[in-house]
Amino acid sequence: MANQEDAFKKVVSHAKEYGFIFPSSEIYDGLGAVYDYGQLGIELKNNIKQYWWKSMVQYHENIVGIDSAIFMHPKIWKASGHVDAFNAPLIDNKDSKKRYRADVLIEDHIAKIEDKIKKEVEKAQKRFGDAFNKEQFVSTNPRVLEHQKKIDDITARYSECMNANDLEGLRQLILDLEIVCPISGTRNWTEVRQFNLMFATQMGSVSEGSDTIYLRPETAQGIFVNFLNVQKSGRMKIPFGIAQIGKAFRNEIVARQFIFRMREFEQMEMQFFVRPGEELEWFKYWKEERLKWHLALGIPAECYRYHDHEKLAHYANAATDIEFEFPFGFKELEGIHSRTNFDLSRHSEFSGKKLQYFDSELNENYTPYVIETSIGVDRTFLAIFSHGLKDEVLEDGSTRTVLSLPAVLAPYKAAILPLVKKDGLPEKAREIFDLLKYDFMVQYDEKDAIGRRYRRQDAIGTPYCITVDNETLEGQGVTVRERDTMKQERIPIENLRAYLHEHIQPIKVD
Numbered sequence: 001m002a003n004q005e006d007a008f009k010k011v012v013s014h015a016k017e018y019g020f021i022f023p024s025s026e027i028y029d030g031l032g033a034v035y036d037y038g039q040l041g042i043e044l045k046n047n048i049k050q051y052w053w054k055s056m057v058q059y060h061e062n063i064v065g066i067d068s069a070i071f072m073h074p075k076i077w078k079a080s081g082h083v084d085a086f087n088a089p090l091i092d093n094k095d096s097k098k099r100y101r102a103d104v105l106i107e108d109h110i111a112k113i114e115d116k117i118k119k120e121v122e123k124a125q126k127r128f129g130d131a132f133n134k135e136q137f138v139s140t141n142p143r144v145l146e147h148q149k150k151i152d153d154i155t156a157r158y159s160e161c162m163n164a165n166d167l168e169g170l171r172q173l174i175l176d177l178e179i180v181c182p183i184s185g186t187r188n189w190t191e192v193r194q195f196n197l198m199f200a201t202q203m204g205s206v207s208e209g210s211d212t213i214y215l216r217p218e219t220a221q222g223i224f225v226n227f228l229n230v231q232k233s234g235r236m237k238i239p240f241g242i243a244q245i246g247k248a249f250r251n252e253i254v255a256r257q258f259i260f261r262m263r264e265f266e267q268m269e270m271q272f273f274v275r276p277g278e279e280l281e282w283f284k285y286w287k288e289e290r291l292k293w294h295l296a297l298g299i300p301a302e303c304y305r306y307h308d309h310e311k312l313a314h315y316a317n318a319a320t321d322i323e324f325e326f327p328f329g330f331k332e333l334e335g336i337h338s339r340t341n342f343d344l345s346r347h348s349e350f351s352g353k354k355l356q357y358f359d360s361e362l363n364e365n366y367t368p369y370v371i372e373t374s375i376g377v378d379r380t381f382l383a384i385f386s387h388g389l390k391d392e393v394l395e396d397g398s399t400r401t402v403l404s405l406p407a408v409l410a411p412y413k414a415a416i417l418p419l420v421k422k423d424g425l426p427e428k429a430r431e432i433f434d435l436l437k438y439d440f441m442v443q444y445d446e447k448d449a450i451g452r453r454y455r456r457q458d459a460i461g462t463p464y465c466i467t468v469d470n471e472t473l474e475g476q477g478v479t480v481r482e483r484d485t486m487k488q489e490r491i492p493i494e495n496l497r498a499y500l501h502e503h504i505q506p507i508k509v510d
Ligand code: GAP
Pocket: 217, 218, 219, 220, 250, 252, 259, 260, 261, 262, 263, 265, 266, 267, 269, 332, 333, 334, 335, 372, 374, 375, 376, 377, 378, 379
């Protein structure tokens, strides 16, 4: 646990030190669970969004994108169920006066037991070496079975309480599991209450008579209410999808996990409209497709797992999360939901407009069913950033910090470094900057010794360093150093663009 905490602290401090993420309003001591992206953070974030957008909209002939407004008619949130049911169960510790989400306390407790299983597996793996059979071990080892039984029992009770909205049952579960407040260390808990997570504000001046409106807690509803506009104007045929990237806002109770749980964050959502009865096939398709998208980033498969929902939202008939192993354990990164025809039907009912589709092949009208894929930009950022950040011991015993980002997502694709700040090298380096800047985000840097400049570029994830030296002036090209292998090769200047294009390819999802 101490190691996990240290790794997480390193992620947070590295993100700030190098201009990726700053606490919002920092000079005023910050604002809880709100963060600003700095000069490098915005580049990485934009590249992540572009990877998602291309893989959804550009690579699929039947998916189009929109950008709907954050403010929407207040009835939308009544129809979607958010006004009545977008709640989190909260609980306070009477001694520390700290507030927690009851569901998160229980999920963290389960995660601790999962951690014990992981440790047993790691121990056995060391003991048995190559002969180790993980599947056999977890299905027969008595200690693992005992831990697994505990998890299953807790999960069953927890799901029952959540499904029945049984707040007293949740509290009792927290007491029975002897969960203590991490601050006070006591079990002196209040009752559990429901808390609506939507931010409300006023539209129009008070004197005119203002209306309460909400900051959207998900981007999805902007897609549903535009279903007919897009279908008709784009002559879309079912099955088809509408994608959107945009801000969402939730008044989260627990704000202690950096950009994992924010009050203002960004979502990348896609609603895929299908024929009734075909939704579970499409659910399976998107479940697999989305995992492929993550794996195409080159992060090992063991960092991801599916978590099928036992507790289904009232509108869903299947749901799964893709969880990622963050520095603080496996947690939700993306949700894939089979939302039935709930949203379109409710908006038809509340707006009085028929949101249906005429299927010419079937010669019938119906309300389409929907598969949703919903992923947080910020959580994806955190996953890629935390996985890529490493301290390495080099052959000569020295250490370096390297941010191994996929090249196409890195803020800068190359740094152009004159070996020294004289002899015409800066001028030549600037020529190369001008040669590359229309194709790639490149950085010019002449400050400090070359070794320190390499380290700085490693720390911000720049995949290539291009060094300009005296031989460059004699027409003998430049040195290109690759971040991860630190291998260097000599490349003629006229080949540089082609070299970078060849090595920095868009990520393909096969
Ligand atoms: N439209 C469905 C929906 O919003 P969700 O599971 O509540 O589903 C989808 O959210 C994704 O949005 C999550 O998997 C997560 O990546 C991201 N997300 C949700 N709440 C967040 C928060 N407070 N901070 C950062 N990301 C969040």
